[in-house]
Amino acid sequence: xxxxxxxxxxxxxxxxxxxxxxxxxxxxxxxxxxxxxxxxxxxxxxxxxxxxxxxxxxxxxxxxxxxxxxxxxxxxxxxxxxxxxxxxxxxxxxxxxxxxxxxxxxxxxxxxxxxxxxxxxxxxxxxxxxxxxxxxxxxxxxxxxxxxxxxxxxxxxxxxxxxxxxxxxxxxxxxxxxxxxxxxxxxxxxxxxxxxxxxxxxxxxxxxxxxxxxxxxxxxxxxxxxxxxxxxxxxxxxxxxxxxxxxxxxxxxxxxxxxxxxxxxxxxxxxxxxxxxxxxxxxxxxxxxxxxxxxxxxxxxxxxxxxxxxxxxxxxxxxxxxxxxxxxxxxxxxxxxxxxxxxxxxxxxxxxx
Numbered sequence: 001x002x003x004x005x006x007x008x009x010x011x012x013x014x015x016x017x018x019x020x021x022x023x024x025x026x027x028x029x030x031x032x033x034x035x036x037x038x039x040x041x042x043x044x045x046x047x048x049x050x051x052x053x054x055x056x057x058x059x060x061x062x063x064x065x066x067x068x069x070x071x072x073x074x075x076x077x078x079x080x081x082x083x084x085x086x087x088x089x090x091x092x093x094x095x096x097x098x099x100x101x102x103x104x105x106x107x108x109x110x111x112x113x114x115x116x117x118x119x120x121x122x123x124x125x126x127x128x129x130x131x132x133x134x135x136x137x138x139x140x141x142x143x144x145x146x147x148x149x150x151x152x153x154x155x156x157x158x159x160x161x162x163x164x165x166x167x168x169x170x171x172x173x174x175x176x177x178x179x180x181x182x183x184x185x186x187x188x189x190x191x192x193x194x195x196x197x198x199x200x201x202x203x204x205x206x207x208x209x210x211x212x213x214x215x216x217x218x219x220x221x222x223x224x225x226x227x228x229x230x231x232x233x234x235x236x237x238x239x240x241x242x243x244x245x246x247x248x249x250x251x252x253x254x255x256x257x258x259x260x261x262x263x264x265x266x267x268x269x270x271x272x273x274x275x276x277x278x279x280x281x282x283x284x285x286x287x288x289x290x291x292x293x294x295x296x297x298x299x300x301x302x303x304x305x306x307x308x309x310x311x312x313x314x315x316x317x318x319x320x321x322x323x324x325x326x327x328x329x330x331x332x333x334x335x336x337x338x339x340x341x342x343x344x345x346x347x348x349x350x351x352x353x
Contacts, residue, residue, distance in 0.1 A: 040245060040319035041351055047264070047278040050352040051291045053298070056328070056345040058085075058101070058110050066091050070344035071099070072327040073126045073236075073303050077163070077311045083109070084163050086140065087346070088125035089116075094340050096125040098142060100166045106348075115166040119158055122146055124172065126187055126236075126303075129163070131311045134215060138163045139313075141190050144172055151179050155188040155199070157219055175199065175219055183225060185209065187236045187303075191248075191270065192218075192313040198270045200228065200250070202235045208252055210270070229265060229274050236303040239270070240317045243309050249317070250274060251285055251324075253302060258335055260302035261287030262324075286324060292352060298328025302344070324349040 043049040060068035073088040082102050089099045098119065103112040123145040132139050137159045144156040154176055158169040175188070184203040191198050197218040199211045210228040213221045229237075229252070237252035250265045264285035265274040278285040286301040304326030309318045327344040334342055 038320055040242070041322060043351075044242070044245075044249070044266075044277070044319055047276075047283055049264075049278055049285055049290055051286055051324070051349040052352045053291050053293045053328075054348040054350075055293075055295060056297055056347055057106060058346040060089060060343065060345070061114055066093060068092075069341055070327075071346055072344040074325045074327070074346055075127050075129045075305050076325055077129060077131075077308065079163055079311055082164070084129070085109075086117075086127045086129050088127070089114075090125075090340060096123050098125060098127050098140075102164060117158075117166055117169055119169060120144060120146070120172055124156065128189055128305075130190065130313050130315065131163075132192075132218065132313050134218070135159070137161055139190070139219070140169060141175070141188050143186055143188060144174075149174070151183075154179050154185065155201070173219075176222060177220075180224055185225075189238055190313065191239050191241070191315040193241075193270055196270075197313070198239075199225075200237050200239050201225075202233065202237050202252065204235060206230055206233055208233060208237045208250070210272075212271075228272055231263070231276075231279060233263060234260075238305060238315075240306055240308070240315045242319045243316045245319055249277075251304075251306070254284075256281045259288060259331070260300040260334070261285075262301055262304070286326070286349060291349060297330065298345075298347060299331045300327075300329050300334050301349070302327045302329070304349075322351055 058071055060071040068089045068091055070090045071087050076085045082104055085101045087099055088096055090096045098117045100115045101112040103109050124142055127140050127142040129140050140158045145153045156172040156174055158172055160168040162168045185201045187202050189200045196212045202208050207227050208229040209225040211222045211225045233252045233254050235253050237250055239250045242249055248267045248270055251262050253260055254263050262285040263279040264277040266277045267274045288299045304324045306317045307323040309316045325348055328347050329342050329344050
């Protein structure tokens with residue numbers, strides 16, 4: 001499940017993991033040196049992605065008052081010298097909430113204080129965060145269940161003027177006060193172009209959907225959802241603008257061989273059409289088979305977010321410095337537990353040289 005979070009303009013560079021990496025700097029997280037990149041990654045043309053993975057960066061808290069089983073569905077931005085991370089945490093009781101962490105250096109991330117947002121007394125998770133410039137406010141988009149609402153599950157949002165204050169977020173409001181009848185949906189993602197806001201989501205049946213509204217009407221007045229991609233896909237779609245290329249990249253999670261992995265699609269417009277870039281088990285966007293690990297810890301590349309080149313509603317990423325913050329688990333952890341008890345941890349992928 002996902003939470004929509006806006007990431008401030010930054011790539012993850014070593015140590016700080018912010019901005020484009022500097023020539024000759026050693027990455028204490030990933031253990032090798034970076035060279036400056038100015039050209040878009042060739043994989044965005046030929047679909048031949050190869051990644052290098054960190055070890056686990058952030059693990060769920062295990063202590064009282066109630067131990068967390070997993071930390072997952074990350075959304076992150078770099079803003080005013082700090083990383084601001086929102087994610088889903090699942091408790092031993094099966095309850096799920098959104099948690100906030102802030103830190104300057106990725107080496108400190110696992111020790112950063114954790115704060116629950118306490119937005120809702122029922123289920124809410126899978127966030128996305130971004131700064132919506134027309135309103136001069138931060139938006140957090142997520143999925144929420146409320147037994148007193150019809151339908152009882154759908155996309156919700158909260159806003160704040162201070163991303164660093166976990167207590168500042170407004171109470172939840174529904175993106176669709178009158179939801180489309182019979183619509184299956186989860187893992188909601190907002191991205192805007194010059195005229196419209198677009199809401200993407202998946203339905204666990206091989207379809208990714210899109211709805212839209214005028215920028216002036218956001219976050220209300222959404223159109224009836226239409227299918228954007230129909231393929232062997234599952235959930236957790238994220239869509240980005242490729243900086244300087246005038247194109248859009250969608251990554252979406254799939255399942256195969258009892259593992260989770262990512263596929264990728266390209267389009268010239270958010271309305272589509274979306275063309276496959278890396279959409280098979282033999283040529284994935286990110287999977288166990290094309291991710292190098294110094295000390296293997298995960299066979300699943302699941303619900304991740306690319307590190308953005310900014311924090312605003314355009315969801316721009318640097319095509320020369322792609323990095324993916326993802327949730328991972330081993331085969332035994334993933335296959336040997338009910339979904340709600342998989343001990344997901346967060347790790348980082350970066351482009352392999």
